Amino acid sequence: MKRSNLPLEFGAEPMDIEIGPSHPAMHGITRLSTRLDGEVVTAVEVEIGYLHRGFEKECENSTYVQVIPYTDRLNYVSPILNNIGYSLAVEKLFGLDVPKRAQYARVILGELSRISDHLTCNGAMGMEVGAMTVFLWYVKAREYLWELTEEVTGARLTHNWTRFGGNANDLPDTFFDMLEERLKKVEAVLEEGVKMLFKNKIFLDRVKDVGVLSRERAIEYGFTGPMLRATGEPYDLRRAEPYLVYNELDFEIPVGTVGDSYDRFLVRHEEMLQSISIIRQAVAKIPKGGHYQHDRRAWLPDKTEVYGSIEGLIDHFKVIMEGSTPPKGEVYQAIEGGNGELGFYLVSDGTGKPYKCRVRPPCFNFVSALPEMLIGHYVGDIVPIYGSINMIGGELER
Amino acid sequence: MQTAKKPSVKTVQRQGGFLIDLYLPAIIGGLRITLRHFFRNVITQSDVVTISYPEQKRRISPRWRGRHRLTVREDGFIKCVACYMCETVCPAKCIHIEAGEMPDKSVEKYPVVFDIDELRCVFCGLCVEACPKDAIRMDTGIYSMASTERVTFDYTRNMLMDAHAKTDKTKFPSTPLPLTQEEALPQSTAKLAG
Amino acid sequence: MDMILDILTIPLVQAVIKILVFVLGFVMAVGTVLTLMERKWMSAVQDRIGPNRANIGKFTGHGALHIAADGVKSLLKEDTVPAGADRFLYLIAPLFSYFPAILVWAVIPFAGPIGSVTFQITDINTGLVFIFAVTSLGVYGAVLGGYASNNKYALLGAIRTSSQMLSYEVFLGLSLIGIFMVYGTVQVSKIVELQNTYWFDGLIPKWGIFTQPLAFFLFFTGMLAEAKRQPFDQPEGESEIIAGYYLEYSGARFSAYMLAEYVSIVAVSAITVTLFFGGYQIPWLFPDGFHLLGYSLALPPVVVALLQAGSFITKTLIFCWLIIIIRWTLPRFRFDQTMDLGWKKMLPLSMANLVVTALVLLLTA
Ligand code: SF4
Numbered sequence: 001m002k003r004s005n006l007p008l009e010f011g012a013e014p015m016d017i018e019i020g021p022s023h024p025a026m027h028g029i030t031r032l033s034t035r036l037d038g039e040v041v042t043a044v045e046v047e048i049g050y051l052h053r054g055f056e057k058e059c060e061n062s063t064y065v066q067v068i069p070y071t072d073r074l075n076y077v078s079p080i081l082n083n084i085g086y087s088l089a090v091e092k093l094f095g096l097d098v099p100k101r102a103q104y105a106r107v108i109l110g111e112l113s114r115i116s117d118h119l120t121c122n123g124a125m126g127m128e129v130g131a132m133t134v135f136l137w138y139v140k141a142r143e144y145l146w147e148l149t150e151e152v153t154g155a156r157l158t159h160n161w162t163r164f165g166g167n168a169n170d171l172p173d174t175f176f177d178m179l180e181e182r183l184k185k186v187e188a189v190l191e192e193g194v195k196m197l198f199k200n201k202i203f204l205d206r207v208k209d210v211g212v213l214s215r216e217r218a219i220e221y222g223f224t225g226p227m228l229r230a231t232g233e234p235y236d237l238r239r240a241e242p243y244l245v246y247n248e249l250d251f252e253i254p255v256g257t258v259g260d261s262y263d264r265f266l267v268r269h270e271e272m273l274q275s276i277s278i279i280r281q282a283v284a285k286i287p288k289g290g291h292y293q294h295d296r297r298a299w300l301p302d303k304t305e306v307y308g309s310i311e312g313l314i315d316h317f318k319v320i321m322e323g324s325t326p327p328k329g330e331v332y333q334a335i336e337g338g339n340g341e342l343g344f345y346l347v348s349d350g351t352g353k354p355y356k357c358r359v360r361p362p363c364f365n366f367v368s369a370l371p372e373m374l375i376g377h378y379v380g381d382i383v384p385i386y387g388s389i390n391m392i393g394g395e396l397e398r
Numbered sequence: 399m400q401t402a403k404k405p406s407v408k409t410v411q412r413q414g415g416f417l418i419d420l421y422l423p424a425i426i427g428g429l430r431i432t433l434r435h436f437f438r439n440v441i442t443q444s445d446v447v448t449i450s451y452p453e454q455k456r457r458i459s460p461r462w463r464g465r466h467r468l469t470v471r472e473d474g475f476i477k478c479v480a481c482y483m484c485e486t487v488c489p490a491k492c493i494h495i496e497a498g499e500m501p502d503k504s505v506e507k508y509p510v511v512f513d514i515d516e517l518r519c520v521f522c523g524l525c526v527e528a529c530p531k532d533a534i535r536m537d538t539g540i541y542s543m544a545s546t547e548r549v550t551f552d553y554t555r556n557m558l559m560d561a562h563a564k565t566d567k568t569k570f571p572s573t574p575l576p577l578t579q580e581e582a583l584p585q586s587t588a589k590l591a592g
Numbered sequence: 593m594d595m596i597l598d599i600l601t602i603p604l605v606q607a608v609i610k611i612l613v614f615v616l617g618f619v620m621a622v623g624t625v626l627t628l629m630e631r632k633w634m635s636a637v638q639d640r641i642g643p644n645r646a647n648i649g650k651f652t653g654h655g656a657l658h659i660a661a662d663g664v665k666s667l668l669k670e671d672t673v674p675a676g677a678d679r680f681l682y683l684i685a686p687l688f689s690y691f692p693a694i695l696v697w698a699v700i701p702f703a704g705p706i707g708s709v710t711f712q713i714t715d716i717n718t719g720l721v722f723i724f725a726v727t728s729l730g731v732y733g734a735v736l737g738g739y740a741s742n743n744k745y746a747l748l749g750a751i752r753t754s755s756q757m758l759s760y761e762v763f764l765g766l767s768l769i770g771i772f773m774v775y776g777t778v779q780v781s782k783i784v785e786l787q788n789t790y791w792f793d794g795l796i797p798k799w800g801i802f803t804q805p806l807a808f809f810l811f812f813t814g815m816l817a818e819a820k821r822q823p824f825d826q827p828e829g830e831s832e833i834i835a836g837y838y839l840e841y842s843g844a845r846f847s848a849y850m851l852a853e854y855v856s857i858v859a860v861s862a863i864t865v866t867l868f869f870g871g872y873q874i875p876w877l878f879p880d881g882f883h884l885l886g887y888s889l890a891l892p893p894v895v896v897a898l899l900q901a902g903s904f905i906t907k908t909l910i911f912c913w914l915i916i917i918i919r920w921t922l923p924r925f926r927f928d929q930t931m932d933l934g935w936k937k938m939l940p941l942s943m944a945n946l947v948v949t950a951l952v953l954l955l956t957a
């Protein structure tokens with residue numbers, strides 16, 4: 001260590017400290033090699049890869065439908081959004097149309113997962129600055145939503161819900177019965193969060209002007225999602241490159257002004273409220289109809305056909321033995337995930353397995369900008385800034 | 399490709415000002431909420447959302463994907479025809495089937511060995527979807543299979559049929575193949591090792 | 593019988609009995625129970641049930657057995673010493689944070705005197721100064737522990753502790769000077785007695801909170817910082833430097849640190865009650881009974897003493913509870929913000945408080 005490289009006050013010696021991977025706030029999956037001058041961070045090196053599971057390579061050895069359960073494990077706080085993104089990509093490859101009802105159902109469940117994603121992130125931000133209670137309330141609210149998705153998909157987290165041409169099953173009546181009550185409860189929890197944190201100077205001091213990244217730098221880093229919107233850029237894939245039925249729904253895109261942790265917090269909070277309103281609109285508009293449109297290349301026919309007709313049975317066997325066989329080609333399909341642009345790039349060589357499946361994770365860009373956001377801040381700010389980028393190891397390292 | 403709609407943008411409101419700089423109003427406001435929760439939960443426990451797990455169980459969705467079971471025909475014989483669909487579609491490769499032949503013309507082919515390694519299973523439900531005979535289901539509602547030994551997660555055919563087998567054991571007299579866990583296990587562990 | 597009474601009149605014997613009763617019977621007991629109650633209360637705030645699983649057969653006592661379970665567990669755990677640690681300092685450091693929190697109790701009165709028997713371990717005439725001297729010793733436990741652990745996180749925690757405690761002592765002292773001025777003494781028993789005098793014909797008691805309201809807020813804030821409680825707990829900031837200075841400790845020594853934290857909560861509450869909430873006093877209760885607006889109710893001295901002790905204990909417990917609820921309500925400051933708050937806001941405020949107090953005293957004298 002060369003001392004002359006660093007600005008020294010009172011001859012303090014810089015201290016190198018490893019934050020993570022076994023540090024409670026680093027989720028066990030990131031290491032920040034940090035150099036401190038007193039309490040001030042002067043250099044950071046981010047090391048990732050502790051959760052690399054070879055997702056993309058594994059996809060090449062699986063049939064298209066076998067990838068869907070894997071995508072549940074990408075962003076594990078909003079799994080349905082990953083399901084939707086991947087299925088949309090495959091459907092684009094096939095050129096499939098999804099029934100309207102299924103699209104609405106995807107919007108409803110997708111927005112529920114977006115809320116649960118933001119609840120986790122904002123709650124965790126509260127926890128990183130010591131407001132443990134708010135975190136637990138938010139987790140409680142998230143549980144309400146997970147019970148809703150469980151009602152539809154049959155699992156709390158590993159949903160495996162979308163299929164090529166629709167969804168695995170329809171929204172049941174019990175779901176609609178529970179929905180409004182649950183949304184009200186979530187709104188009440190959010191309201192309590194507002195009262196606990198939004199006017200509390202201790203909290204504001206911790207997040208204001210911390211981890212600032214300008215709009216230009218954010219765009220250069222390739223930021224998307226709430227992180228980009230916090231810098232003031234109203235870029236939202238639901239509007240910029242509309243998919244599903246978002247064009248038929250009204251919502252506002254919240255943007256920040258400064259681009260600090262505080263703006264990110266507020267943007268996420270506002271997005272949750274917007275998502276709740278989107279869900280209400282979608283529930284009012286959802287048409288009757290099927291939840292799944294069969295295409296014999298893509299996925300299974302209806303069970304009555306399988307049991308009742310030899311053609312159905314042959315289709316069934318064929319699509320399972322060979323896998324879904326899209327035409328040769330390549331597609332890129334991105335959706336607005338919990339963290340930003342969640343893109344799937346698929347190459348098909350006409351066989352039943354993807355030739356290449358590449359995921360564009362939104363938070364990779366955030367983590368690469370981490371050093372720039374951290375340097376010059378105090379040790380105590382590392383964790384709140386790190387919390388505000390909502391790094392999800394599953395999608396970052398795949 | 400849909401056309402992009404013009405977004406309506408809303409700028410979030412940043413808080414600040416003299417009242418906030420005083421600290422106290424927000425602290426008192428926060429205390430009011432925490433105290434409300436405190437007293438409600440101390441006096442009536444009305445807000446408590448935790449469940450005391452082993453004694454109390456959560457309501458699970460009727461669609462809940464729990465432990466598998468193998469269904470049986472009306473005459474009590476296993477429905478599965480050993481078509482290998484579920485084994486093929488399983489992303490975790492945790493189903494192991496060995497087909498056998500039956501002289502009985504109404505059966506012909508049936509699974510001699512049908513093991514599911516529930517430790518590898520990711521509970522995706524694709525096997526249920528892929529079965530053309532409605533022979534495998536995940537509607538048992540069993541989600542807790544905790545054990546300290548790996549071997550207990552190797553569910554053999556008969557364990558998967560247990561709901562039926564418990565009541566109707568006499569219906570299997572002609573089955574010429576292993577029916578106990580010990581007899582079936584060597585095959586599943588051999589598969590794991592291989 | 594007579595001999596026993598004779599022995600009981602020896603001051604040393606009296607002191608030993610008081611120490612046993614007050615410290616073991618009250619302080620340690622409350623501190624230990626608080627370790628459980630904090631978890632119970634916080635779960636009530638957070639809509640949870642809290643610990644309730646420790647059991648003997650069917651009996652769980654709503655979680656009361658966790659106290660025993662935790663104690664046994666921490667005693668049975670390995671007491672590790674990290675490589676490169678300063679072994680001697682590392683091993684004795686927990687005691688340094690433990691004793692100051694207990695020593696404070698030497699000057700806290702539990703009830704008014706009955707004749708020559710006082711309910712205070714020792715009534716030194718520089719009581720308040722003693723409290724200060726002792727609480728500032730608490731910093732050594734943290735600093736030594738953090739320094740001796742040979743761990744960078746622990747070192748950061750130790751540095752934060754020392755600077756925070758040293759800074760906050762300054763205005764803590766200044767905020768109390770107002771109390772000295774109003775009551776004209778630093779003897780704790782006198783201060784408590786004087787809080788039983790009244791304005792408006794015996795209507796409103798001259799409690800510290802009424803004579804020095806601003807000083808109360810300053811003092812209470814400073815005391816939270818001294819006890820390293822949220823919102824001033826960045827020496828332990830669990831999300832950034834994990835547990836700060838006691839990061840490396842395990843087993844019994846770890847629980848000594850934990851217990852010290854809870855004992856100091858009790859101490860902080862007791863000091864606050866003594867100085868600002870009339871100590872053991874109950875409004876309108878005098879050594880011979882209640883007097884209010886000409887009505888009176890005579891009571892024997894023993895009953896009065898019991899009532900007073902009850903009032904002191906109740907008030908202390910209420911403050912313990914408040915400190916814990918505050919922790920689960922507020923986020924924590926950043927380290928530099930703590931310093932800012934201390935030096936740039938609290939210090940000028942306590943100075944202003946002094947000036948105003950002095951002026952008021954001058955004008956009303
Ligand atoms: S649920 Fe999924 S992982 Fe489990 S056995 Fe069925 S297909 Fe395989």
Ligand code: SF4
Nearest residue numbers: 478479481482484529
């Ligand atoms: S898919 Fe159904 S019938 Fe075929 S092997 Fe599996 S369980 Fe048996």
